[in-house]
Amino acid sequence: MNSTRHIPFSILYVGLLLLLAACAPLANTNQVQLQPTVTINPSFQSQISPLPTVPEYRCGAWSSNNAPRPNSTITIYARLTRDIAGVSGASANAVVHFKDGDQPLSQQTTSDAGGFVSFHLPLQGRQPVGVPATVDVTFTNFPGGTLQCTPAFFTPM
Numbered sequence: 001m002n003s004t005r006h007i008p009f010s011i012l013y014v015g016l017l018l019l020l021a022a023c024a025p026l027a028n029t030n031q032v033q034l035q036p037t038v039t040i041n042p043s044f045q046s047q048i049s050p051l052p053t054v055p056e057y058r059c060g061a062w063s064s065n066n067a068p069r070p071n072s073t074i075t076i077y078a079r080l081t082r083d084i085a086g087v088s089g090a091s092a093n094a095v096v097h098f099k100d101g102d103q104p105l106s107q108q109t110t111s112d113a114g115g116f117v118s119f120h121l122p123l124q125g126r127q128p129v130g131v132p133a134t135v136d137v138t139f140t141n142f143p144g145g146t147l148q149c150t151p152a153f154f155t156p157m
Helices: 002-023 042-046
Strands: 057-063 073-082 091-098 101-104 116-122 133-142 145-148 152-154
Touching (some): 057 152, 073 091, 073 152, 091 116
Antiparallel strands (some): 073 116, 133 145, 133 152
């Protein structure tokens, strides 16, 4: 009677053993490939990229309101600097780039002691709502020659 109780368990163990053997991978089919060793030459770190030189004269322009109403008047500001000090006495002019064409601003102005200039710009509905416009400001008549600033921008809302 004891031997009959062991037969179902023996069959179960043999079945599990066969199932385990069937799921095992075949020998030598999935060997790990060794990766090559990477070496870095210490002189690599001494090869530093040169830093760009900072220009002696720089300028930038911005608007008093980046999202004006279509018929409002905004002010375009610009500043000319040498190193970080403002450059006085430089002439500046500005051109607005509307969707339908360019419009030079008639006021030519001279930079103050801080290097600042300003231009009044009545929009008068000339730029469609949601369409960005840019304004280029150029400084002349200073020791650095002529310099065009990073443009100012606005988008009527």
